[in-house]
Amino acid sequence: MRTIVVDAVSLRYPDRDTAAVDQVSLTIEAGQTVAFVGENGSGKSTLATMIATLRTPTGGTIRYNGRPTDDWDTDALRARIAVVTQEYHKWPFTAATNIAIGDLDVGCEQDRIEAAAARAVAHNMINELPxxxxxxxxxxxxxxxxxSGGQWQRITAARGFLRDADLLIMDEPSSALDPRAEDALFQAIRDRQGHGITILITHxxxxxRHADRIYVLHRGRLVEAGTHDDLLAGGGRYAELFTLQAAGYATPVSLPRQTATLG
Ligand SMILES: Nc1ncnc2c1ncn2[C@@H]1O[C@H](COP(=O)(O)OP(=O)(O)OP(=O)(O)O)[C@@H](O)[C@H]1O
Ligand SMILES: [Mg+2]
Structure with a gap:
């Protein structure tokens, strides 16, 4: 995949007065990892599902390699895209099938399933199941x-790694993960940088920080774009949200002195 161009794309859900995504334009180049950030309801998931061809814009055009998505064979295009959505399903199947689901070609290729699981920090956990x-x-x-919720999320993330997709979209893949698993998952996502396109949505x-470009959405509009350093220096919405979150980690921790002994 060489380029994905989002050209003045909008989406208005039925019965809504305002557009969920409002005239957004951006270009994603081969090998880039980009991030969509913004507050709840700002339009990140809606935009990502349109890029994934799972929803049709009510305005504007999305082009893959210069060709509008309407001109592509939808199945052929979707075969090159892997999407890990924010809401995931627990299928009443085995762990292996839960990873391979939606990718019938893989069927029972155990090696690939295990490799995908390893990248999503699910391999050891699955091996410990009965x-x-x-x-x-x-x-x-x-x-x-x-x-557990976090264990399910690892399985879901593994689905995204199963095919080495040209475009991988991960929408909030780590909300339930413990810090170690989260770190490992984002390392695996970073490993794609330079050869596949990745769209990452996370709060x-x-x-x-490592994304090639960060797009900030606010009420459906694209309000800022740049690298982490650009946006932090710009002192806008991203800088505000980042600083707010970072402050939570910077608070000095005073460990209580040992005041009682057990037993
Ligand atoms: N299926 C739907 N029908 C109607 N409105 C919707 C639907 N899905 C989302 N919306 C609305 O569209 C807007 C954008 O929602 P979206 O899910 O894209 O936000 P988001 O940025 O992904 O938020 P979050 O951080 O909470 O995941 C919101 O106002 C939301 O209420
Ligand atoms: Mg969302």
Missing amino acids: HGYDTLLDRTFAGGQDL RLANV
């Missing part, structure tokens, strides 16, 4: 197991 990759992830069946702004 039947490893063959464990049924539905407690309503005999022998079935359920997972944890420390994770977008």
